[in-house]
Amino acid sequence: MPAETNPFMTLALEQAQAAARRGEVPVGAVLVDGKGTVLAAQGNRTIELSDPTAHAEILVIRQACEQQQSQRLSGCALHVTLEPCPMCATAISFARIHTLYYGASDPKGGGIAYGPRIFSHSTCHHRPDIYEGIGETQSSALLRKFFKALR
């Protein structure tokens, strides 16, 4: 599904491109409230911040929670260019995010459709509605280009 059908994914892809320009793995995330207001938009900053937890998803969750002065983002939607890893998937569950849209699947590092499949366990107390494949072509192209340049 092209990202054009989802303007928030277009914004997330712009964040991913900006991350690539900073030398970070190009993943971007946008958090939107129930009224369609963008609460936070970020790309990966693990290198810049020397922080292995500074994935785009964690950064937008932390930023929006601080703004809202709440640990819960119940009515919100997260748009992210790549399938979240197990760390981010768990944080999405903790934050009670209502809907998750993601672009490319990640067989090597994903934690939703692959690997530990975080939302599939009975101990997971909140599972968002999930829509995948939005903007996956652009997302995958960005990641391929980035990792090709590293080799």
Add this chain to the structure above:
Amino acid sequence: MPAETNPFMTLALEQAQAAARRGEVPVGAVLVDGKGTVLAAQGNRTIELSDPTAHAEILVIRQACEQQQSQRLSGCALHVTLEPCPMCATAISFARIHTLYYGASDPKGGGIAYGPRIFSHSTCHHRPDIYEGIGETQSSALLRKFFKALR
């Protein structure tokens, strides 16, 4: 195994007690480098910081990585009073922490021996050495007391 055999777990239990006094779920974590120097000691601060990712483990990892200006804590050991959740277990793997000591098991929320068993998947690139049950009696007692008072 009593916490007295591991002075770092005693310190982690003190952090858990301090978290309880702040009204936070009583879990504490201590990160130690290869020479036995304490790099960071923290308890949960999810309520105080309005941050669902502010588990004790994440806080010490972020603090130590910032100090070291590195995403990797390769020679380090993490001592935590409760089995880490899937978010924290994944962060432990990303940070390449060498050894993990934990106290009580957590069948309801743990991500190592229970639930998604983060380190058991082929997509997990780093698995620490793991020792469990250190200080579990004190850790469990703290958690029981805390949750009993909430009811």
